[in-house]
Every structure is written in C-alpha cells, then in structure tokens.
Amino acid sequence: MIEVRQLKKNFGTQNILDGVDLLIESGQSAVIIGRSGGGKSVLLKHLIGLLQPDSGDVLVDGEVITHMNERQLLRIREKFGMVFQGAALFDSMTVEENVAFLLERQRKYSPAEIQRRVAVALEVVDLPGTQKKKPAELSGGMRKRVGLARAIIYEPEILLYDEPTTGLDPIVSDSIDQLIVRVRDHLKVTSVVVTHDMRSARRVGHQVFMLHKKKIYASGPPQELFASSDPIVRQFIDGVADAKENVF
Amino acid sequence: MNFLARTWLGEWLTGLGRIAVMSRDAVLSLLTWKVTWKDLLYQIYFIGIKSQSVVLVTGAFTGMVLTAQTYFQFHKVKMDTATLAVVGVSMCSELGPVLTALMVAGRVGAAIAAEIGTMRVTEQIDALRTLATHPVDYLVVPRLLASQIALPLLTVESIVLGISSGYVVGVHLLGIDPTYLLDNMLKYTGNIDLEIGLIKSFVYGGIIALVGCYKGMTCGMGAEGVGRATTEAVVYASISILITNFFLTLVLQRVALMLL
Numbered sequence: 302m303i304e305v306r307q308l309k310k311n312f313g314t315q316n317i318l319d320g321v322d323l324l325i326e327s328g329q330s331a332v333i334i335g336r337s338g339g340g341k342s343v344l345l346k347h348l349i350g351l352l353q354p355d356s357g358d359v360l361v362d363g364e365v366i367t368h369m370n371e372r373q374l375l376r377i378r379e380k381f382g383m384v385f386q387g388a389a390l391f392d393s394m395t396v397e398e399n400v401a402f403l404l405e406r407q408r409k410y411s412p413a414e415i416q417r418r419v420a421v422a423l424e425v426v427d428l429p430g431t432q433k434k435k436p437a438e439l440s441g442g443m444r445k446r447v448g449l450a451r452a453i454i455y456e457p458e459i460l461l462y463d464e465p466t467t468g469l470d471p472i473v474s475d476s477i478d479q480l481i482v483r484v485r486d487h488l489k490v491t492s493v494v495v496t497h498d499m500r501s502a503r504r505v506g507h508q509v510f511m512l513h514k515k516k517i518y519a520s521g522p523p524q525e526l527f528a529s530s531d532p533i534v535r536q537f538i539d540g541v542a543d544a545k546e547n548v549f
Numbered sequence: 550m551n552f553l554a555r556t557w558l559g560e561w562l563t564g565l566g567r568i569a570v571m572s573r574d575a576v577l578s579l580l581t582w583k584v585t586w587k588d589l590l591y592q593i594y595f596i597g598i599k600s601q602s603v604v605l606v607t608g609a610f611t612g613m614v615l616t617a618q619t620y621f622q623f624h625k626v627k628m629d630t631a632t633l634a635v636v637g638v639s640m641c642s643e644l645g646p647v648l649t650a651l652m653v654a655g656r657v658g659a660a661i662a663a664e665i666g667t668m669r670v671t672e673q674i675d676a677l678r679t680l681a682t683h684p685v686d687y688l689v690v691p692r693l694l695a696s697q698i699a700l701p702l703l704t705v706e707s708i709v710l711g712i713s714s715g716y717v718v719g720v721h722l723l724g725i726d727p728t729y730l731l732d733n734m735l736k737y738t739g740n741i742d743l744e745i746g747l748i749k750s751f752v753y754g755g756i757i758a759l760v761g762c763y764k765g766m767t768c769g770m771g772a773e774g775v776g777r778a779t780t781e782a783v784v785y786a787s788i789s790i791l792i793t794n795f796f797l798t799l800v801l802q803r804v805a806l807m808l809l
C-alpha cells in the first residue's frame with residue numbers, strides 16, 4: 302500500500318506540488334494523468350524516496366519513508382521496480398548486464414539461471430536476442446523496453462512506470478499495456494503508471510488520478526472519470542487546447 | 550548564519566561537510582565489504598595501468614632535471630658527488646608522491662568526475678538507487694580503494710625511474726664519479742624518506758578519488774554541469790594535494806624524528 306499525505310515540493314522558488322494526497326491499495330493499479338510539466342515524474346520519484354518532500358509524508362506499507370536516510374531506504378526500495386521516463390540504462394553495460402544488474406548483485410541465482418531469466422524478460426518486452434548490444438545501439442523505444450525488463454525481472458511488489466508507452470508504436474504500446482495488466486494480476490503487483498495515453502489509462506488503471514494545479518484535482522475508477530462532466534477533466538481527456546488565436 | 554550560508558565561505562564549508570559525510574559512508578561501507586573483485590580490479594586497471602605513460606614520463610624527466618640543476622649549483626662549491634643524495638631524498642619524500650598525484654589527479658580525477666557526473670545527469674544514479682544499490686557502495690568505494698592501492702605503486706615507480714634516470718644523467722652526461730655518487734645517496738636517503746612518500750601517496754589517492762566522486766555526484770545539470778564538475782575535480786584535488794603535502798611533511802618529519 303502506498304499513501305501520500307499533503308505532499309509539498311519546491312525546486313528553489315518554483316512550487317511543483319502543493320498538497321498532494323494519494324492512496325493506492327496493494328495489488329491495485331493507479332494511473333496518474335496530468336499536463337506535461339505538471340509534476341508527475343516528481344511525484345513518482347517521491348514514492349520511492351528518490352526525492353524528499355519539503356513537507357508531507359509518503360508511507361509504503363504503513364512505514365513513513367520520508368526522512369529515512371539512504372541506507373534505510375535501500376530496504377524499502379527492494380520492494381520497488383521503476384521504469385524511468387528516459388529509460389536511464391547504464392550506458393557502460395550491455396543490455397544483458399543492465400537487465401541482470403540486481404540479480405547479479407543479490408547473488409541468489411547461478412549465472413545460468415540469471416541468463417535464462419534475462420532471456421525470458423527480454424522475450425516478454427519483445428526484444429529477444431539483444432543481450433550483447435549496448436544501450437547506445439538501441440532506439441529510444443527499445444531502450445525504454447529494456448528499462449522495463451530491468452524493472453520486472455526481479456518481480457518486485459510495487460512497480461512504478463513513468464510513461465511506459467510514450468514513443469512506442471501502437472502495436473508495442475498495446476503489448477506493454479497488456480504486460481502491465483498481466484504483471485499486476487499474476488504477481489499481485491501494486492502498479493503506479495504515469496501516462497499521457499488515455500486508451501492505456503482506461504485499460505491498465507483501477508483508479509485514475511488527475512494531477513492539476515499542483516494537487517490531485519480528480520480521481521476515481523476510469524469509467525467514472527472518463528464520463529465526468531467537469532470542464533477541466535473533460536478538456537484534458539478530450540485533448541482540446543485553449544485557442545491562442547492572437548499569435549498566428 | 551544566514552549570511553554565512555549565502556557567501557562562498559558557506560558554500561565551501563558545506564562542500565567540506567558533504568565530502569566528510571561521503572567519506573564516512575565510504576569507510577562504513579568498506580567495513581561491511583560490498584565491493585566485487587571484478588569492479589575493484591577494473592578500477593585498479595583503469596587507474597594504475599592506464600596512468601603508466603604519464604607517470605613514467607613525469608618521473609624520468611623530473612629526476613633528470615633535478616639532477617642537472619642540483620649539479621650545476623653544487624659544482625660551484627665542489628660538492629658534485631652529493632648531487633644524487635639531494636635527488637634521492639626529494640624524489641622519495643616530496644616530488645615523487647606529489648607530482649605523481651598531480652598527474653593522476655589530472656587524468657583519473659577528471660575521468661571519475663566526468664563518468665559519475667554523466668551518470669547523474671542521465672538519471673543513471675537514480676536508477677541505481679531504485680535497484681536497491683547505494684551509490685557510495687557501488688561507485689565510490691571501488692574507486693577509492695583502487696586509487697589508494699594504485700597511487701603508492703605508481704609513486705614507487707616514478708621514484709625508481711626518477712633516481713635511475715638522474716644517475717644516468719649524472720654519470721654519463723655530467724661525468725660525476727659513480728662510486729661516490731651512489732655512496733652519498735645511500736648515506737643520506739633513508740627508508741624513512743620512502744615511507745613518508747608512500748604514506749603521502751596513500752593519502753593523495755584518497756583525495757583524488759573522493760574529490761572526483763564528490764564532484765561527479767553533486768554535478769549540475771546538463772553538459773555544462775559535467776564540464777564544470779570535471780574541471781573543478783582536477784583543480785580542487787590538485788590544490789588539496791599541495792596544501793595537504795605541506796602539513797603532512799611537517800607532521801611526518803616530526804614523527805620520524807621521534808621514532809629515530
């Protein structure tokens with residue numbers, strides 16, 4: 302279970318989050334939508350302790366993780382997997398070493414077993430046979446999927462996805478959506494998905510949270526939220542921009 | 550307090566404090582030994598083997614010029630055969646460790662800062678943290694250890710090369726009597742000089758790695774941030790080495806006097 306209470310965050314003088322509340326039950330998946338630059342990635346990074354809030358608390362399975370030091374956080378982070386918006390692969394390592402990173406460090410499995418698991422994980426994200434490639438040799442979408450493989454391979458309890466399908470073609474996007482649902486249902490994983498893709502939000506979320514004006518503006522099950530008549534929610538979901546006629 | 554925090558002095562003190570915290574983390578992590586041999590050996594290879602050429606050239610030419618200059622001065626007072634004694638002592642306890650450390654700071658300190666800085670800018674350090682890995686365990690400790698192992702070895706190498714090339718220049722170019730030259734050198738250069746040099750280089754190895762890692766981990770965003778972190782790593786490491794050297798000399802010479 303992940304709970305966020307009155308989270309506030311500033312970068313310098315710029316206020317990014319101003320009192321965000323969030324509750325995600327175990328085994329459920331939450332989708333976070335909101336305008337670009339609205340602070341979704343920042344919010345996601347708070348959930349795993351990569352950023353510390355200025356005030357407010359983040360609780361993971363009932364434990365307050367704000368104010369924990371880096372070493373105490375390691376234990377909490379073992380429960381997590383995270384897919385970064387920009388993949389964040391280790392560029393000095395091959396795909397295989399990237400995906401196997403945590404398994405290698407845990408020393409729980411034999412090298413042959415690790416190799417097998419890496420092959421399976423790469424198969425799942427539709428990139429079989431790329432083990433020996435370096436991240437620089439992959440396309441942006443491929444890198445993102447390697448990042449996904451790296452996060453799911455050790456079967457964490459909680460998975461955070463930062464725009465997992467942005468920049469992928471429709472077919473791969475669809476398979477990633479299915480993967481998120483499958484991982485969630487089979488492994489009972491709690492998932493938090495940040496996305497701009499309304500179709501994917503509808504499919505993978507038990508709950509949808511809309512971040513607007515530095516707060517959670519609206520939330521609810523997808524059917525409910527997508528049927529909302531609130532003008533701001535409607536505008537976002539239908540994707541209508543305010544006219545800027547006086548410019549061009 | 551607020552005023553202090555806003556001046557460069559405050560910034561400088563904060564930096565020192567953060568480095569101290571990072572060093573403490575590194576030492577604690579060392580005690581629980583989370584380093585893999587593969588990482589450590591790779592870093593020793595990178596710091597030690599890849600610095601060979603710079604260290605060899607520095608050692609040889611420093612020894613040679615020191616011999617020549619000392620000879621020119623000593624010759625005026627007919628003390629030719631004491632030349633290599635001066636070279637031996639100063640190579641062992643000052644020039645060997647300091648010049649090697651400065652050269653390695655330029656090469657390795659910059660590389661460490663650039664590598665870790667790039668990792669920070671491209672969120673690779675955040676990725677590391679999400680994979681339940683402490684950046685200090687994984688990035689700082691192997692580099693720190695490797696640097697402290699490699700630097701004394703490189704220093705010995707440059708000392709040996711410096712003295713022997715000094716000998717060659719002295720005997721074959723300047724025509725000093727080899728027997729007296731060697732005898733005088735052995736009389737005045739003691740084990741203690743070499744020991745002081747090794748202790749110093751061990752300390753400088755730590756400074757180079759810690760400053761490089763710190764500058765990388767705290768580097769600003771973007772390519773400019775990495776560039777600045779790299780230069781600052783070299784500048785701060787070099788300055789720290791020179792300042793530390795003065796105080797280490799005072800302290801170690803005192804200790805040596807007490808022990809003898």
Ligand SMILES: Nc1ncnc2c1ncn2[C@@H]1O[C@H](COP(=O)(O)OP(=O)(O)OP(=O)(O)O)[C@@H](O)[C@H]1O
Binds near residue numbers: 335339340341342343
């Ligand atoms: N490390 C940082 N330092 C300073 N400002 C930051 C930092 N990270 C994010 N910001 C600011 O926080 C705001 C929110 O950024 P964030 O990356 O969370 O947006 P986002 O909602 O994920 O957008 P997108 O959908 O485009 O990914 C932005 O205005 C950005 O400038």
Ligand SMILES: [Mg+2]
Binds near residue numbers: 342386
């Ligand atoms: Mg984002």
